[in-house]
Amino acid sequence: MEVKNHLKPHKTQMDGFLDGDVDSPITMLNLLKFKEKAEYEDGRETNLTGKEAYSIYGQEVIEHLEKVGAKLIFQGRVNRLMLGEVEELWDSFALAKYPSRKAMLEMMLDSDYQKSEEHRSAGLEGQLNIEIKDGDL
Incomplete structure (x- = not known):
């Protein structure tokens, strides 16, 4: 693996996200x-670590989650x-529960969320997002 x-x-992942x-x-x-x-995309000088920049996003995203009926379930190191x-x-990792894929997409397209996203991009080297659905193993 x-x-x-x-x-x-990438495009295939987004297309699949909207299917089914x-x-x-x-x-x-x-x-x-x-x-x-x-590292901010606009080139601004900063003394923040990646974790500190992502933490700004992490604080702001709580409100964005709530706007679409989602919530942070658990996070940790x-x-x-x-x-x-x-x-x-x-x-680190975080688990967020959304009422639907549509709700998650609504959040991602919201202009206020996109402003907060600059801190996410500045702080992250990369990540994996794995979609989980309730059900049997």
């Missing part, structure tokens, strides 16, 4: 890898790998 962290979904059941609840597992030093192998561990 090859693992690649990214900042944005877009109305049922989903939970997103976010595996986060931070940059050593934050990745401590160690118990089973399996990856080249490098993620730094």
Whole structure:
């Protein structure tokens, strides 16, 4: 299994996100890898670490989640790998529950969310987002 962290979904992933059941609840597992030093796209000078920049996004995203009926369920620091192998561990993770894919897309397209997103991009080296649905194993 090859693992690649990214900042944005590619076209095939977005197309798949909009296919099928877009109305049922989903939970997103976010595996986060931070940059050593934050890098803003507008080139501004900053002394923030990647984690600190992402933390600004993390505080602001709570309100954006609530606007679409979603919520942060759990977040934490990745401590160690118990089973399996990856080249490098993620730094943190977060679980967010959305009422639907449509609600998540609504949040992502909101202009206020997109302003907060600058801190996410500045702080993240990359991440994995894994969609989870309730159900049997």
